[in-house]
Amino acid sequence: xxxxxxxxxALVLILAGAVYIFSDPDIARETLEAKYTNEASQxxxxxxxxxxxxxxxxxxxxxxxxxxxxSNASLHxxxxxxxxxxxxxxxxxxxxxxxxxxxxxxxxxxxxxxxAQSVRDxxxxxxxxxxxxxxxxxxxAVSAKFAETHPGRLTHLILxxxxxxxxxxxxxxxxxxxxxxxxxxxxxxxxxxxxxxFVEGLGKAIEKKExxxxxxxxxxxxxxxxxxxxxxxxxxxxxAWDSEIADHLGEIDVPTLILWGKEDRLVPVSVAYxxxxxxxxxxxxxxxxxxxxxxxxxxxxxxxxxxxxxLAEPVETVEVDATADEPEPExxxxx
Numbered sequence: 362x363x364x365x366x367x368x369x370x371a372l373v374l375i376l377a378g379a380v381y382i383f384s385d386p387d388i389a390r391e392t393l394e395a396k397y398t399n400e401a402s403q404x405x406x407x408x409x410x411x412x413x414x415x416x417x418x419x420x421x422x423x424x425x426x427x428x429x430x431x432s433n434a435s436l437h438x439x440x441x442x443x444x445x446x447x448x449x450x451x452x453x454x455x456x457x458x459x460x461x462x463x464x465x466x467x468x469x470x471x472x473x474x475x476x477a478q479s480v481r482d483x484x485x486x487x488x489x490x491x492x493x494x495x496x497x498x499x500x501x502a503v504s505a506k507f508a509e510t511h512p513g514r515l516t517h518l519i520l521x522x523x524x525x526x527x528x529x530x531x532x533x534x535x536x537x538x539x540x541x542x543x544x545x546x547x548x549x550x551x552x553x554x555x556x557x558x559f560v561e562g563l564g565k566a567i568e569k570k571e572x573x574x575x576x577x578x579x580x581x582x583x584x585x586x587x588x589x590x591x592x593x594x595x596x597x598x599x600x601a602w603d604s605e606i607a608d609h610l611g612e613i614d615v616p617t618l619i620l621w622g623k624e625d626r627l628v629p630v631s632v633a634y635x636x637x638x639x640x641x642x643x644x645x646x647x648x649x650x651x652x653x654x655x656x657x658x659x660x661x662x663x664x665x666x667x668x669x670x671x672l673a674e675p676v677e678t679v680e681v682d683a684t685a686d687e688p689e690p691e692x693x694x695x696x
Contacts, residue, residue: 431498435461441660465589568652622651
């Protein structure tokens, strides 16, 4: 018995030592705010006590578009679109709960419904009635949930390589996402969050490698380690996001545009066709040679598409609609 206890104690000490040696410390909110805010950055205190980081740019009397980022990302992913669209739109970008400079929330609710409510709360604070909403990846699921629950608030729904539907996960799923979904094991991510996880994850997400920089990787890595955010994201990954919106997509009654990178290895293009089937009257455009984040990989083309749909402006760039090559939809695993 003493031998067994001795072995267990030794294992605990080894594990504790490994965590100490390889751990990546939390970063203070103040440090990250100093580094990752700009002159457009503002903070709103929402009704549930969430302190939300957002940017509100462009003419006050222009059509409004709200931009919702994906998992482990932040409002910075929209900077290319903001620079292109802010002359013709009032552009609101935000950091969702558990992300960016918003981080953990007092209630700890990171469900799709809670995130959609946080978008509504911010819009209400800013006095914005109707607006277009665009969401990438996880942010697409949040945007679709918003469309299902608050259809009267939207002029358009724009889904970009969106989460929210089941599919067969393949080798494109980053190792960090895989570990985050493993009970017990995922506790290690509270202390150990290697930069290599973000190198691998962004490398799989992005097809146009020329946009992948050390500064981008560092931003993802550092914001993920803001005090409180790792615990918030562990809670988020434990949720079954797909079930929150998949069964109600047919009820969406908002003009819907679906944009997708044909080479997306995180959420395959087969999911785009399934969204198109389920959302009545939706329009799908697929971009050849593009991965998971078209707004950064082909910002001019994708922003022009949005302007064409929301503002009824002509598009001067070439778009590829790959619906003629539609594959059989896959199913069974969450994104």
